[in-house]
Amino acid sequence: MSSRNGTPLLRFTDVHTYYGALHVLKGVSYEINEGEIVSLLGGNASGKSTTLKTVLGLVRPTEGTVTYRGEPIHALRTSEIVRRGIAPVPEGRRVFPKMTVLENLEMGRYTRRHEPGWDEELDRVFGLFPVLRERRHQLAGTMSGGEQQMLAIGRALMTRPALLCMDEPSMGLSPGYVEQVFDIIKTINEQGTTIFVVEQNVNMALSIAHRGYVLQMGEVVLTGTAQELLENPLIQKAYLGTA
Amino acid sequence: MTFTDVLIQQIVNGLALGMMYSLLALGFTMVYGIIELINFAHFSVFMSGTFVGLFVLHLLGFTGDSTGLWGLALPATLLLVFAVTMTATGLLGVLIERICLRPVRGISGTAPMITTIGVAFIIINVVLMIWGPQTKPFPKIIPDRRWTIGQAEVSLVQILLGVAGLVLMLALNYLVKRTALGKAMRATAQDMDAAKMMGVDVDRVIVLTFFLGSALAGAGSLFFGLYYGFTAFYIGYQTGLRAFTSAVLGGIGNIPGAVAGGLIIGLVQSLGGQLLEVKWTDVIIFSILIIVMVFRPTGLFGLQTPQKA
């Protein structure tokens, strides 16, 4: 699905990032168009998490730019990036353990807390995740991994973001939950949210994504539509060594 | 007086004292909860609060010989003194955070704590230079009325301060539990990075926490002055260590725990002073501190485990 009006929603251009002496991202470029689900794939130490953290402003690139709707965001603070409509679902969920489900969702809406719409967004989230409605007064830290993942996604949706950034949503989840989560991601996209998913689980991710990029050792080695990538034998090589 | 009467008296005294420790412990525990810093300077801020209060009262014309106020004048004066003192100490706390602590924030190890020790010494000695080493009498603007419960006495001072303390704690509770800002504070304390990802301006939250905590210390400082009737440059240290023990006992970072801890230590102090000799209460309190830190670092109620670095 190519972009309608030309300007990608998010564009990552030739980004180099270092962790101390380690060259983690070596000239990474990709773009995400409105309405798409784009997946960034790769094994360990591929740099995919660093990419997402760069988008969110948690890590600064040494070179290169990140633009959102044409505006450079790579020098902005995280809170400012989030205010512009990019919502994160962090690696490992990172829900606030000693706050209730409702309070977590409130925190999700923090940047729009003065605007009307709380009830609608809450309804939408509860519609997607009925289990959260049931447990809305429960402390987040006492929920299972899968439930926390639901909460993390729901929390990110509370501002009705334009772009949802998800960092390894399948990590640490049992296979049943993984399927559920990816089904929901698809639904959210159908409701109009652009989604950027960083994942290790190639098959799951490509089953819902429109396009994908494959990172290896900090460089993009493959790209294409989901179909193209799934059929590409080089994918296996990228993950498993010589095929 | 029978033994029970003495006991009740000491319990009353202990609770009143405990209020002061709770207020002081609250500020301390809030800061620790957010940035995991043991802030020695907190107790010097507390001490300086008494001098601010003293200054304000002198401006209003009260001296050490003043007698109690009546009618509307009392709550009005109290309100004014509390407001000014709490604002002043709050701002002092913010100043300390900006200048001395923000540059070392995030540095692992004990550098931040050492910095707070230095700040504490600076504040103590500045006060010493300005006001001198002698103890200063605090105007007794609250009249010395007492009521009896059985054979025990409760004074007006204790009642007023108890009420004031309760009001402040309820206000803090409301702020932390129900307002967006309070939730942002809690979120930051639980997971700073995730809070950033929610759009929280973490720097501002930290500044605010310092302001609130130091303002509460200011309130506690007035408790000291009004209750004991004097102040001096050295009160921060001893009272501070006791408040610190309260915070640790209640679970460092745990707000209701700080209140409970303060009351317990207040009771320990007054009951201990009664049952043993006063001179040994310090040893008891420090022993409690050590025992809690070694065997139950999370405190009686706390959930935040200080990780091995």
Add this chain to the structure above:
Amino acid sequence: MDSSTSDARVGTGVTARWHTLPVLRRRQILAGAGLAVALAFPFITGVNAGHVDAGANAFTYVLLALGLNIVVGFAGLLDLGYAAFFAIGAYTYGAAASSQVKLPWSEVWTPLLWLGQVSRVQVEGGRDLVQLQFSFWGMLVAGALVCAAFGVLFGAPTLRLRGDYLAIVTLGFGEIVPVVARNWDWLTNGAQGLGGIRTPKLLGFDFGFSPYPYYFLALGLAAAAIFMSFRLQESRVGRAWMSIREDELAAGAMGVNHVHYKLLAFAMGAAIGGLGGVFFVAKLTTATPEMFQFPVSVMILVMVVLGGMGSVRGVVLAALILSFLQSVILQELTLWVNALGRTIGSAWLAEVQLITSLELIFGLILVLMMLFRREGLFPAMRRVTALSRDEQAALPSRGTTVQLSWAEGAPPAAASRPLLEIEGLTKRFGGVAAADGIDLRVARGELLSVIGPNGSGKTTLFNLITGLVARDAGIIRLDGEAISGLPPHEIVARGVGRTFQTIRLFSSLSVLENLLVGEHARLRAGALGAIFRPPRVRAEEREAVERALEVLGLFGNRLLPRLDHPASGLSYANRRRTEIARALMTRPRLLLLDEPTAGMNPAETLELMDLVKALRGLGITIILIEHKLDVVMDVSDRVVVLDHGVKIAEGKPVQVRNDEKVIEAYLGRRRRAA
């Protein structure tokens, strides 16, 4: 020392020549000069008894600061209650050498009566009493020992605590001691303090009240402490302390027993504090609780912070500066400022006593140092290596043979008992199983690779084997002996070495020092050996360095030229290599490498893997966690695949690579729905 190359580079002139001297020589010259000045000081014209007394006090502070430096600077344990040991030493001597303590006479005291340590006092109408008059010199030793015991007592509760919590507990003890002193009247005479404490006597000469003999005694004590500090710093003990300071976890993985060394640091620091206490009180002939309160602890801490934590010369200089500031400089400055005040008509200036601002200065020093110069004014000089530039360059760059003098060589081909046996190993974190009933056997001399997607439990496996993490169930046997449940340093001693996924080098230590810590478990020298350096210890250190050079030589010219560089300054690949070298120093039979080639480019990866293969050829059994699967396929004898803590496949590389379950684990299961 090859002077020709150095001269050509740095030119001539005194400063240049100074820097060509090895650190040890420079230090000896400075120490000699300092000693000469200190000895001559009392005899310089213009120096009166007051100055000499100030000098004696200054040396006492040097002593105390060096003691604290061991705890805070070397071992990294922030002690905020150090004055407690000062107090304990003081009161120990005070009680033993004044008429405070009254004990009833009994025959038990007779031997001491003969030795002149006690005397018998007749009391009218009552029992005779014992009067204690122990010799100062004996009490120096006794005081130090008593304090060492208290050091262990106060330090023991802090062993598991984090940095600032540890500090608070020490502060607590530091508070309790003066309170006890103030209240235990029988021993300490309470707030009034002890008086009439006997002055030292040496061969009939009584030190009396003249400051001169005390000056020289203090100088002697301080000099001894300086000597001891330097010796400790560059010994196995000092390295153990510094490794704990830098990274306690990694130190344990290198065989350092953190309990032992932390208590040792506390004990030695306390003992020195005790020496200071005994001396100070003998000079003053009184001891009161006020002398030992929190501001004293802070003052000594300020000296250490100002000078540079861990820097012996820094701490000495800072102690001297601050001591003279307190005793002399502020007074002189006050006179000058007062005169100025009178001249310009400022009443405040004319009256001000600058000495009262001493604590303000301390506070400012602490804050400014932490904000702007955390390493101190005089950070530790880089330490000595035994190697000249020629020697470093002379070793071959990349030999074709990989040799290690201690390696056993390739094991016999016949099947023998597996080196490592794991049965039913289980570990849960929260509700998630990081290891779920793992069974594994590793044969001697084998190279086994462990692979699996993120979060599959590979590093947890290493942590379980090395004892960093306690298992929930299962058993681990090394060469038949159960090692599960042993603390990390004992597992290292049995021949298990490892590297870490995130690289845990001791950042401010040099490459060589990092390696020498690796050999900690194989060396023997203790504190006494470190201080006195008998030939056995000297030989041990020499051999340790030789072995380090041998290991570094395996990496060609990459690390050898950087022997003295702090580990923090190395390139990423070199840091990985250093960590592997350090692990080799533990002389492992079993080497665990956790993603050793992460961050390396293909050429570097190849080079490292050649080395790993060669190490296997020397008989070292290796378990490798890797993500570069082509590397794994090339180098491994066998491969084990983990997923969610469970072993899902095992076998030869070719088998595993084509295993459906493995592919699914990495790529994820195909979705059921369309």
